[in-house]
Amino acid sequence: MTAQPAFLQIQDVxxxxxxxxxxxxxxxxxxxxxxxxxxxxxxxxxxxTLLRMLAGFETPTSGRIVLDGRDLAGLPPYERPINMMFQSxxxxxxxxxxxxxxxxxxxxxxxxxxxxxxxxxMLKLVQLGKFAKRKPxxxxxxxxxxxxxxxxxxxxxxxxxxxxxxxxxxxxLREETQIELVNIIEEVGVTCVMVTHDQxxxxxxxxxxxxxxxxxxxxxGPPADIYETPATRFVADFIGNVNLMDGTLAEDExxxxxxxxxxxxxxxxxxxxxxxxxxxxxAVRPEKIHLSAHAPSNEDQAHGFNRxxxxxxxxxxxxxxxVYHLELPSGRVLKISQNNTxxxxxxxxxxGSEAWxxxxxxxxxxxxx
Amino acid sequence: MSGRTLFGSGFARGFSKAWLLGGFLFLYLPxxxxxxxxxxxxPIPNVWAGFTLKWYAALPGDREMIAGLWLSLKIAxxxxxxxxxxxxxxxxxxxxxxxxxGRTLFTGMxxxxxxxxxxxxGLSLLLMLVSVQRVLGFPERGMLTxxxxxxxxxxxxxxxxxxxxxxxxxxQLEEAAMDLGxxxxxxxxxxxxxxIAQSLLSAWLLTFTLSLDDVVLSAFLSGPGxxxxxxxxxxxxxxxxxxxxxxVATLIVLVVSVGVVxxxxxxxRAERRRSQDLAAAARGG
Amino acid sequence: xxxxxxxxxxxxxxRTAVIGVPYLWLLAFFLLPFLIVFRISVSEMxxxxxxxxxxxxxxxxxxxxKLSNYVFITQDDLYFxxxxxxxxxxxxxxxxxxxxxxxFAYFMARAKATIQPALLMLVMLPFWTSFLLRVYAxxxxxxxxxxxxxxxxxxxxxxVLLAMGVIPALGKFMNSPFSLVLGMVYTYxxxxxxPLYGNLAKMxxxxxxxxxxxxxxPWTAFWKVTVPxxxxxxxxxxxxxxxxxxGEFVIPELLGGPQTLMIGRVLWDEFFSNNDWPMAxxxxxxxxxxxxxxxxxxxxxxxxAQEQRR
Numbered sequence: 001m002t003a004q005p006a007f008l009q010i011q012d013v014x015x016x017x018x019x020x021x022x023x024x025x026x027x028x029x030x031x032x033x034x035x036x037x038x039x040x041x042x043x044x045x046x047x048x049t050l051l052r053m054l055a056g057f058e059t060p061t062s063g064r065i066v067l068d069g070r071d072l073a074g075l076p077p078y079e080r081p082i083n084m085m086f087q088s089x090x091x092x093x094x095x096x097x098x099x100x101x102x103x104x105x106x107x108x109x110x111x112x113x114x115x116x117x118x119x120x121x122m123l124k125l126v127q128l129g130k131f132a133k134r135k136p137x138x139x140x141x142x143x144x145x146x147x148x149x150x151x152x153x154x155x156x157x158x159x160x161x162x163x164x165x166x167x168x169x170x171x172x173l174r175e176e177t178q179i180e181l182v183n184i185i186e187e188v189g190v191t192c193v194m195v196t197h198d199q200x201x202x203x204x205x206x207x208x209x210x211x212x213x214x215x216x217x218x219x220x221g222p223p224a225d226i227y228e229t230p231a232t233r234f235v236a237d238f239i240g241n242v243n244l245m246d247g248t249l250a251e252d253e254x255x256x257x258x259x260x261x262x263x264x265x266x267x268x269x270x271x272x273x274x275x276x277x278x279x280x281x282x283a284v285r286p287e288k289i290h291l292s293a294h295a296p297s298n299e300d301q302a303h304g305f306n307r308x309x310x311x312x313x314x315x316x317x318x319x320x321x322x323v324y325h326l327e328l329p330s331g332r333v334l335k336i337s338q339n340n341t342x343x344x345x346x347x348x349x350x351x352g353s354e355a356w357x358x359x360x361x362x363x364x365x366x367x368x369x
Numbered sequence: 370m371s372g373r374t375l376f377g378s379g380f381a382r383g384f385s386k387a388w389l390l391g392g393f394l395f396l397y398l399p400x401x402x403x404x405x406x407x408x409x410x411x412p413i414p415n416v417w418a419g420f421t422l423k424w425y426a427a428l429p430g431d432r433e434m435i436a437g438l439w440l441s442l443k444i445a446x447x448x449x450x451x452x453x454x455x456x457x458x459x460x461x462x463x464x465x466x467x468x469x470x471g472r473t474l475f476t477g478m479x480x481x482x483x484x485x486x487x488x489x490x491g492l493s494l495l496l497m498l499v500s501v502q503r504v505l506g507f508p509e510r511g512m513l514t515x516x517x518x519x520x521x522x523x524x525x526x527x528x529x530x531x532x533x534x535x536x537x538x539x540x541q542l543e544e545a546a547m548d549l550g551x552x553x554x555x556x557x558x559x560x561x562x563x564x565i566a567q568s569l570l571s572a573w574l575l576t577f578t579l580s581l582d583d584v585v586l587s588a589f590l591s592g593p594g595x596x597x598x599x600x601x602x603x604x605x606x607x608x609x610x611x612x613x614x615x616x617v618a619t620l621i622v623l624v625v626s627v628g629v630v631x632x633x634x635x636x637x638r639a640e641r642r643r644s645q646d647l648a649a650a651a652r653g654g
Numbered sequence: 655x656x657x658x659x660x661x662x663x664x665x666x667x668x669r670t671a672v673i674g675v676p677y678l679w680l681l682a683f684f685l686l687p688f689l690i691v692f693r694i695s696v697s698e699m700x701x702x703x704x705x706x707x708x709x710x711x712x713x714x715x716x717x718x719x720k721l722s723n724y725v726f727i728t729q730d731d732l733y734f735x736x737x738x739x740x741x742x743x744x745x746x747x748x749x750x751x752x753x754x755x756x757x758f759a760y761f762m763a764r765a766k767a768t769i770q771p772a773l774l775m776l777v778m779l780p781f782w783t784s785f786l787l788r789v790y791a792x793x794x795x796x797x798x799x800x801x802x803x804x805x806x807x808x809x810x811x812x813x814v815l816l817a818m819g820v821i822p823a824l825g826k827f828m829n830s831p832f833s834l835v836l837g838m839v840y841t842y843x844x845x846x847x848x849p850l851y852g853n854l855a856k857m858x859x860x861x862x863x864x865x866x867x868x869x870x871x872p873w874t875a876f877w878k879v880t881v882p883x884x885x886x887x888x889x890x891x892x893x894x895x896x897x898x899x900x901g902e903f904v905i906p907e908l909l910g911g912p913q914t915l916m917i918g919r920v921l922w923d924e925f926f927s928n929n930d931w932p933m934a935x936x937x938x939x940x941x942x943x944x945x946x947x948x949x950x951x952x953x954x955x956x957x958x959a960q961e962q963r964r
Contacts, residue, residue: 055544055548056547056548057544057547076547077544077547077548078547078548078549078550078551078552079550082548083548083549084544084545084548086541086544086545087541088539088541090539090541090542090544090545092542092545092546092560093564094563094564103546103549103551103559104549104550107549107550107551107555108550135646137643137646137647137650138646138647138649138650139650140650140651143650151549152548155549155550385757385761385764385765386761388757388758388761389758389761389762389765389773392754392758392843393776395754395840395843396776396777396780396840396843396844397780398795398801398802399788399791399792399794399795399840400780400783400788400791402791402794402795402800402801403787403788403790403791403794406794413799414794415794415797415798415799415800416799455675455676455679458671458672458675458676459676461672462672462673462676462677463960465672466669466672466673469673471677475673475676475677475680476953476956476957477953478680478681478684478685479676479680480952480953480956481684481949481953482684483894483952484893484894484897484898484949484952485897485898485901485945485949486897486898486900486901486902486903486918486941486945487898487901487903488901488903488918488921488922488938488941489901489921489938489941489942490687492691492921492925492934492935492938493687493688493690493691493938494683494687496687496690496691496694496931496935497683497686497687497690500690517683520683521683521684524676524679524680532960536960553668554668578782581784582784582785582786584786584903584904585903585904588926589925599784599786602786602787602790603786603904606786606790606793606908607907607908610793610794610797614787614790615794617787618784618787618790618791621783621784621787622783622787625779625782625783626779626783628782629775629778629779629782630775633771633772633775636771637771640771
């Protein structure tokens with residue numbers, strides 16, 4: 001690990017608008033050059049305020065923002081080497097596509113021939129060469145977005161900011177655009193910070209995600225880490241679906257631990273550093289739990305761990321997979337997700353049928369917060 | 370909008386059409402009467418006695434009226450320009466700066482001339498100007514003072530028009546401009562101004578018309594030799610019916626109608642082109 | 655030196671200029687005049703000069719506040735009656751404008767979307783032509799041999815009007831309460847229609863569909879849904895008619911008569927005919943006091959409307 005400082009450093013930034021709520025509460029994040037970094041959270045969590053502070057539209061109450069070694073404090077938006085793609089695209093309606101993209105270049109005083117060269121290159125990048133002379137209202141939503149992207153990349157910014165990039169698109173378009181966007185950003189090689197409330201968007205596009213809630217960062221890491229190793233109950237619940245089971249720590253060794261919940265017992269394949277008797281929560285993702293008609297007989301299950309018997313209360317068919325709600329005698333309901341790998345299966349669990357749920361000792365995460 | 374109304378559809382449609390027709394008849398009847406009687410060849414103004422153009426022929430020789438028209442046009446022009454400038458500033462102040470000291474007083478002062486009776490505005494402004502004149506020796510009552518009064522009224526209307534447009538503006542457009550490197554004054558000239566241009570024009574025309582038509586303020590604030598056209602018409606109208614007034618009225622109605630119709634057609638055509646563009650874009654063209 | 659530089663920088667800041675210029679202008683040309691009017695209303699007039707309210711002679715500071723104008727206004731029957739009469743005419747005009755204008759705006763808003771701009775233009779067109787001329791036109795229509803005059807006589811409506819006491823005699827419609835109210839309603843009708851139309855056109859029709867779905871007849875839905883939602887438009891339109899009508903001068907002068915007491919004419923006469931500036935000022939001050947409450951309502955509505963747009 002080199003001692004080189006991160007490309008973008010957000011150092012203990014606070015934004016207090018006064019009157020009670022603190023929008024951004026001591027946030028510190030390091031972002032590497034060339035990364036696509038996502039700020040993920042529900043509305044009001046402070047992610048948009050943080051993004052606007054990067055752009056220069058808000059000033060931090062305290063803390064520093066350092067980009068490539070340069071403190072951005074006091075720099076107005078028009079002097080920062082940062083460009084933003086706005087949620088509403090904010091294309092200038094009275095200018096053509098060509099003029100929109102050239103806008104930033106002209107402000108820098110770029111000579112006309114260089115400007116033309118650059119605009120043509122951007123149009124080619126987003127494949128809108130034919131539409132150069134059109135005005136924004138003559139374009140579809142997807143095309144407008146591409147213009148917005150081209151415009152924000154035209155000045156070769158050191159940092160690209162995306163504000164809910166896919167929010168305005170419908171589902172089908174969203175999937176295609178996600179991939180396209182990432183390709184273009186990686187091709188250009190620009191460092192990118194995006195803000196979104198959509199988990200799917202964050203997980204598919206970003207190389208690292210920061211989960212934010214109430215102005216604080218709860219966890220930072222690659223999508224897989226956040227999904228499989230959430231740090232807190234909140235994060236586990238926020239991302240994807242999860243079964244959260246409260247219990248007490250019964251055993252804690254170097255290579256395993258046991259958690260006693262009221263109605264089942266967990267044997268977890270790793271130890272945590274905790275004290276016996278402490279309250280913990282075990283998180284298991286629905287796709288890690290298996291449903292079977294007969295009692296499972298693997299090693300753990302045979303000893304009474306990592307299994308539960310119940311009745312299928314509900315099921316939702318999604319085509320490629322089915323989600324079952326299994327009600328245990330204690331009243332707890334487990335969410336179980338199974339892929340439909342065969343077109344028809346014998347002994348398909350259905351409403352009211354009895355079934356066993358079981359999971360492996362590698363599938364759980366033990367949470368202390 | 371399917372024309373859903375109060376009662377069963379047949380009766381409702383008939384009733385609504387009748388009401389609208391009646392209303393428009395009420396609104397336009399005086400205008401029509403004015404125009405028709407401008408061609409009346411009769412010593413008794415209200416009794417029709419044949420078609421003539423003599424009242425129109427007499428107009429160019431009507432020095433009082435021509436002088437009044439010329440003065441009114443000048444004042445109206447400067448009123449419109451000044452109102453748009455002050456009104457735009459006030460509109461920006463109200464839309465951009467949500468909090469500043471004395472904002473309530475400011476809003477009150479900006480909106481009040483819209484409804485305040487003109488006799489009050491006229492009297493108070495005149496008294497102030499006279500007091501100033503006693504101390505500083507100027508301004509003399511005349512074109513300048515009339516202009517000041519019209520400006521006060523015009524500014525209120527201009528503010529309303531420009532403010533409405535400013536509030537509809539997407540704030541992200543100005544942020545985008547700044548993000549791309551435009552300094553605040555560049556943002557104004559390159560982005561904001563083009564987008565509010567149409568409302569500035571509307572405000573200009575509105576305040577121009579207002580000034581051209583004003584009677585009470587002009588009466589209070591005018592001086593010797595500064596008689597606006599409305600004042601000329603008013604003094605004649607007070608005395609009774611006068612066909613020269615009809616002739617002038619018809620010409621004004623003609624000019625205004627042509628202007629308004631042309632403007633409406635232009636706007637309608639731009640709207641139609643715009644929706645065509647949107648439809649084409651949606652098809653993916 | 656540093657503070658001076660800071661002051662200049664603050665003055666040149668965009669924000670200061672944008673707010674400051676119109677603010678100062680309004681303070682000088684709107685607020686200051688009112689203060690002067692108030693001061694003059696309590697001044698003694700010597701020939702054509704106002705004696706100072708505050709004088710310092712021989713080391714004695716004298717405050718001379720002449721309240722006799724106000725006393726006169728409150729005691730004199732005529733003034734009191736005129737104020738009352740002005741408010742009454744303004745109220746009647748507002749009510750009539752509402753009764754005629756609301757259905758008008760409603761039907762306009764419910765018309766086919768394609769002809770609404772045309773309808774709007776047709777309503778605006780008279781507004782752009784001189785109001786003075788259109789009021790003058792009513793003179794022609796209501797004088798003897800005028801079209802409307804002949805029509806009303808033919809329909810025997812003048813009997814009804816005479817019974818109501820709003821015309822002086824059969825066949826004579828001019829210079830009466832009738833002609834005055836007719837003229838005012840005519841002039842101020844667009845001021846009522848436009849805010850109402852703006853409000854009704856923006857209404858979400860799905861609310862009416864929801865009401866129907868829940869069992870309301872169109873009539874009930876109108877009174878329980880449409881009218882309450884258009885309250886803002888009704889208030890705006892009413893204030894835009896009521897307040898200026900109180901002080902209206904031109905229409906009473908051209909269409910009114912000896913029977914129609916309007917305070918705008920009184921103010922004009924005090925100023926132009928009697929040359930009694932303090933009196934005219936006192937009349938103005940009392941008028942301002944009268945309209946302060948509706949003015950405050952209007953101001954609050956404007957502020958609310960701006961909030962909603964954001």
